[in-house]
Amino acid sequence: MKEGYKNTLEEHPFYFDHDTTLEEKPSKLNNPFSNKIPGIAKKAAKVFQLFIEMEATKWDYDFKMQKGKMFGVLVIQLKNLCYAFIGTNSGKLQGSVGCNKFIQSVFDDSADDFFINKGMCELTKIGQQINASTSLSESTVLKAKRKQKSIRLQQQLFSHYRFLNIHRETSSVLQISKVDNLNNPPSAAGECAAPKLLHYAFKNKIKPIALVEFWWGNSIKNDERKHLHFYPACTNKCRPIFAYMLDYKDIYNQANSK
Numbered sequence: 001m002k003e004g005y006k007n008t009l010e011e012h013p014f015y016f017d018h019d020t021t022l023e024e025k026p027s028k029l030n031n032p033f034s035n036k037i038p039g040i041a042k043k044a045a046k047v048f049q050l051f052i053e054m055e056a057t058k059w060d061y062d063f064k065m066q067k068g069k070m071f072g073v074l075v076i077q078l079k080n081l082c083y084a085f086i087g088t089n090s091g092k093l094q095g096s097v098g099c100n101k102f103i104q105s106v107f108d109d110s111a112d113d114f115f116i117n118k119g120m121c122e123l124t125k126i127g128q129q130i131n132a133s134t135s136l137s138e139s140t141v142l143k144a145k146r147k148q149k150s151i152r153l154q155q156q157l158f159s160h161y162r163f164l165n166i167h168r169e170t171s172s173v174l175q176i177s178k179v180d181n182l183n184n185p186p187s188a189a190g191e192c193a194a195p196k197l198l199h200y201a202f203k204n205k206i207k208p209i210a211l212v213e214f215w216w217g218n219s220i221k222n223d224e225r226k227h228l229h230f231y232p233a234c235t236n237k238c239r240p241i242f243a244y245m246l247d248y249k250d251i252y253n254q255a256n257s258k
Contacts, residue, residue, distance in 0.1 A: 012101055012200070013076070013084035017047055020083045029208050032194050032233040032242055033255035041210035042230070044073045044085040049228065051087075052216060055099050068217025068225065069093070072193030075209040076201055083209065086200060090193045090213075103200045105191060111160050119153040154184070161190035164202040165245045173241065180240040189237045198245055 026038045052071065056063060063069075070090040077083055088103040109116060126146040133139045158174040165171070177185040193213055201208040213233065215225040225231065232255070233242060239252045248254075 012086050012103060013078065014044070014048060014051065014073075014087060014101070015084050016043065018043075023083075025083070026210050029246070030210055030212075031251060031255040032211050032213075032238065033235075033252045035230075035232060037212050037230055038075075038210040040075050040083075041073065041212040044075050044087075044210070045212055045214055045230070048073045048085070048087045049214070049216070051101075058099075059093055061093055063217030066218060067220060068215055068227065070193055070213050070225075070231070071216050072197055072211065072213040074194075074197035074201060074211050077207040077209055079206065086197055088193050088196050089216075091188060091191045103196050106163060106196060106199055107157070107161050107190065112156075116153070116157055119149070119156075123149060123153070151184075158185050158189065163190070163195060163199050163241060163245055166202065166247050168202060171244060176240050176244045180243070186236045190241065192234060192238050192241075194233050195238060195241045195245065198242075202245070 020040065023040050023043075024038075025040060030036065030038050030041070048071070071087065072090070073085045073087040075083060075085045086103055087101075092105075123146060126142055126149065130139050130142045130146070133142060155174060158177070159172045161173040162170050163173070163176070173185045173190045177183075177189070194211055197211065198208055212230055214228060214230050217227060219226055233239075235252065243249050243251050
């Protein structure tokens with residue numbers, strides 16, 4: 001478990017800044033691939049955005065100068081029947097310890113004696129050997145070695161990204177991709193905000209109510225993402241994961257059908 005991260009339900013919920021008693025609640029979780037966003041999810045996102053604005057001053061990351069990130073919130077109903085929400089970011093906040101109130105990755109860096117850190121160091125060393133080599137044949141062998149090592153390391157990594165589904169069954173991103181007839185999961189699959197939030201809800205046996213993701217910070221190329229704008233879950237990484245987690249194979253097609 002990551003240092004300083006307490007895996008307890010009490011640590012993570014955010015609470016609304018208004019009474020939600022009369023707030024309209026969806027009868028079931030909204031489709032994460034749909035542009036239709038429940039009002040209570042939008043209000044949770046606004047509260048979360050205020051928190052990010054204050055908390056980000058502690059991070060070693062300039063969202064105005066560096067590439068922005070996707071963040072997400074999941075409105076939940078607690079066991080006492082009160083409503084709250086949990087939130088997190090997609091990927092990792094580089095150069096930062098992040099925030100303990102954010103839901104953490106399902107992958108534990110310390111797994112198998114920090115295999116991912118050791119593996120990345122090995123790849124770096126092979127890269128250095130390639131750069132230092134003056135032999136074409138040696139470089140070719142080293143590049144092939146690096147490629148195979150990278151593939152094995154990535155498969156081992158994806159086997160450690162394990163998600164619970166609605167039936168509380170567990171499957172890895174690697175297994176999910178095989179069921180979906182994908183040769184290999186796309187890079188960073190399993191690190192998007194929305195699946196992490198839903199997994200946390202299933203793990204802690206709390207009812208998910210409404211889900212939404214938004215972009216925070218600098219736009220990416222061609223203004224595909226804009227600050228504070230809401231966006232549906234990504235297709236290539238999240239579609240197979242959500243189909244598994246919600247046991248709904250046609251979830252993406254249903255959201256995009258006319």
